Amino acid sequence: MLCMRGVVLPEREEREFWIDGQVLRAGRPPGGRAGREAETIVDGGWLLPGLVDVHTHPGALEPGTPFDEELLRRQLGEHRNAGVLAVRTPGTAQRMPAWVEKDPDLPHVVSAGRWLATPGRFFPGAGRDVSEAELVRAAVEEARASSGWCKVIGDWRLDEPAVPLPLLTAVAEAVHAVGGKVAVHCQTAEGARHAVLAGVDSLEHGMHLDPALLDRMAAQGTAFVPTLSAFGANADAMRAREPSVRRDLWLAGWDAMPGTVRAAHEAGVSVLAGTDSFPCGTVGGEMDWLVRAGIPAEVALGAASWTARSWLGLPGLVDGAPADLVAYTTDPTLDPGALGRPSRIVLRGRVVR
Template sequence: MIRRIRGVVLPERVERTFWIDGERLRTEPPAAAASKHVETVVDGGWLLPGLVDVHTHPGAEGPEDGFDEALLRKHLKAHADAGVLLVRTPGTADRMPAWVDTEADLPRVRSAGRWLATPGRFFPGAGRDIGEDELAEAAVEEATASSGWCKVIGDWRWDEPAVPLDVLKATVEAVHAVGGRVAVHCQTGEGSRNAVLAGADSLEHGMHLDPELLDRMAAQGTAYVPTLSAFAGSVEAWQGREPSARRSDWLDGWRGMVGNVRAAHEAGVIVLAGTDSFPCGTVATESGRLLRAGMPAEAALGAASWTARDWLGLPGLTDGAPADLVAYAEDPTAAPETLGRPQRVILRGRVLR
């Protein structure tokens, strides 16, 4: 059986027809279409490349929990059910098992190996605990053992120093030398600054990021992944606390993250949607938060779809591209509340919904 898809493709806003040829999209009917039944699985509406969550941690619901393969499968299935067909896991308690990214009904996975934590930073024992002098070597090991990414915990407590700039810079250079990429957790001004100056490929959270660094981020290609969803639920609780230096620091950091979303986009920084929260499959909510923070509707949508896919090395809806797409009856840039409820979900050429 040959499957056919027709709809308005985003972001191009051009109506196109595709045929599914195995796991690939084709803009011309394959030769077999002349002799086989053709099933139209999408006829009209809006077509997007599969959604993407660039910061999710399937397999454990807390960094201190053990990594569980059954839970990993459950979490990835929840992503796929919501149309999230590509995920990046920037740090886990263990490396991804061999079956990940081979299961036909589970999202494609770009992993970053184990969290890399230097003394006093991160939950003890949750990641790979190493000394600062071991960080560069360990980062290369994790990047080459995963999907090319590694994740460094660049800072931790709000009132303690971040990983020194020279150490972080040497780490980034070592990983780049083997063709890898570095994600850096940063929630302090120093940590965010060091991540940018070291040339990290992505800032995860970026609390207290100095907006004066946005032009440099844009120039060197450092992406901003604010993970607003992971913080938004705590805002009211922090506001209700007794005044303290820690309360002021957290709330200032939250306001800075939200404000930097629009500023980063306007500066030309790649802003991406990552949830860092549960349940899995909620990247549409993060896209909505980026929209409310000031990103244009199409850019906020792209942050959870075509922009993120391109950043992770996968094309959009073009001839020969992976047949990973979601379809909607309404334009999700005009009706963003529909983003998490696609009418059709197609992954690797298979109709999941």
């Protein structure tokens, strides 16, 4: 019988837990169970619900390359080894294999099926290419075949038109009618505007998002996943390019993103942590970018843990929850680098580290 105690975030209360199979139990374990001696695996420090990456694409090194199930297993393992015990995959080259959620050694996966791309709006053949006339039906099909999500490529080139607002609105209404949710890739002002006005559930990237839309996002519950670390990794290379319309639009969008992310938090929008990059298991770096954008450290940590779990319908560290937790010797809100140094990782009631 495994036991642990420590300061639980975000409550900042010292608590004790024990593990009953794959379930977390609050308090001290009941005594008198023959043959089940208690083993304390965490005694002090800081306890978090498992970390979450809400925008990751394991299974292929880049869009357009073949989907590889062995690579999928390895990359999900990279997430797990970093304490990322739940992920959302907003678009992959093929639907998530059934064995993924059955494997006790891998994180919980919330999938959105295949990327849905209308002509000219994605890498050809990287996801599910559909015409605009087919998009609504395809979105419902992917939502039903996945974890309830679908992912639409809402725009592509910075100087080309986005998916029309009436069409994206029809997608959101149809998917919501069957109990699903819609994620939208958007990196142009028009694409972001259409996604918000259509009432989708999450904006992925959101470059060039108009701050005037933030109050509406908050009111209707549209989350913002800015993937700052992915953009930040490319910023220097983009600045080194010869000036062009696309380069200058990209840089203008990137330069505005930290302020937009901070304003989104202040407006009450759920800002969540997603990496959209490799290697997997680097959501701590995204938390660091969120802090640099001006989001309080504890809020940024929640974006990669308890807030993201709640948004995905997963509980935190409460009695009866799945036994998924990560322990640290120092407070990660004061030492963001601590996220890269977990002292203990427990997934589905089993000690991973």
